Amino acid sequence: DAGVTQSPTHLIKTRGQQVTLRCSPxxxxxxxxxxxxxxxxxxxxxxxxxxEEERQRGNFPDRFSGHQFPNYSSxxxxxxxxxxxxxxxxxxxxxxxxxxxxxxxxxxxxxVL
Amino acid sequence: AxxxxxxxxxxxxxxxxxxxxxxxxxSSVSVYLFWYVQYPNQGLQLLxxxxxxxxxxxxxxxxxxxxNKSQTSFHLRKPSVHISDTAEYFCAVSDxxxxxxYKYIFGTGTRLKVLA
Numbered sequence: 001d002a003g004v005t006q007s008p009t010h011l012i013k014t015r016g017q018q019v020t021l022r023c024s025p026x027x028x029x030x031x032x033x034x035x036x037x038x039x040x041x042x043x044x045x046x047x048x049x050x051x052e053e054e055r056q057r058g059n060f061p062d063r064f065s066g067h068q069f070p071n072y073s074s075x076x077x078x079x080x081x082x083x084x085x086x087x088x089x090x091x092x093x094x095x096x097x098x099x100x101x102x103x104x105x106x107x108x109x110x111x112v113l
Numbered sequence: 114a115x116x117x118x119x120x121x122x123x124x125x126x127x128x129x130x131x132x133x134x135x136x137x138x139x140s141s142v143s144v145y146l147f148w149y150v151q152y153p154n155q156g157l158q159l160l161x162x163x164x165x166x167x168x169x170x171x172x173x174x175x176x177x178x179x180x181n182k183s184q185t186s187f188h189l190r191k192p193s194v195h196i197s198d199t200a201e202y203f204c205a206v207s208d209x210x211x212x213x214x215y216k217y218i219f220g221t222g223t224r225l226k227v228l229a
Binding site for chain 1: 117145149154155156157158159162164203205207210214215216217218219220221222
């Protein structure tokens with residue numbers, strides 16, 4: 001049974017570029033949440049998708065956007081990258097809507113130069 | 114909104130000694146609490162969770178935590194640590210949004226370093 005998978009594992013971009021990160025939820029899960037973990041910090045909630053709609057959003061600018069596909073996989077897009085966007089981006093999935101128990105992937109480490 | 118405070122940014126401890134990692138949360142009518150471990154260059158692994166019931170929660174790798182409602186704390190303990198326990202530990206609380214959906218609020222983490 002595959003867990004939450006994220007791709008790519010590492011990514012290097014330059015300021016001003018755009019990036020897309022991908023997440024496949026755990027088998028059977030239909031809800032995906034995205035978190036940003038800056039170096040030395042705890043993860044911070046970006047947003048959450050369920051039934052292909054954004055259900056909840058954290059305190060992140062509109063440069064951060066997302067999408068959920070009919071197969072429940074999800075993408076996180078970040079436009080106009082800033083140096084401060086360098087972080088580990090974690091995806092978490094849950095079953096039956098945004099539930100208490102979320103399962104995390106290994107993350108995508110984004111470096112912005 | 115919920116918040117989580119991890120009081121110690123770093124905790125050094127000798128191998129086979131006991132350890133306690135502290136976590137306090139903001140008060141709420143109902144609260145769901147979690148401890149996660151993160152090894153270098155890896156994602157988050159769930160150690161244990163408190164949803165309801167017994168206030169003493171046992172998790173993986175010999176860890177346990179006690180939910181204390183009066184002190185709004187959820188401290189993590191292990192009676193005897195190993196070198197392999199060296200990692201970053203995060204306390205998290207589940208926060209309910211206006212639409213009834215859940216997200217996690219994490220603390221800033223405690224780096225546990227086990228010394229030989």
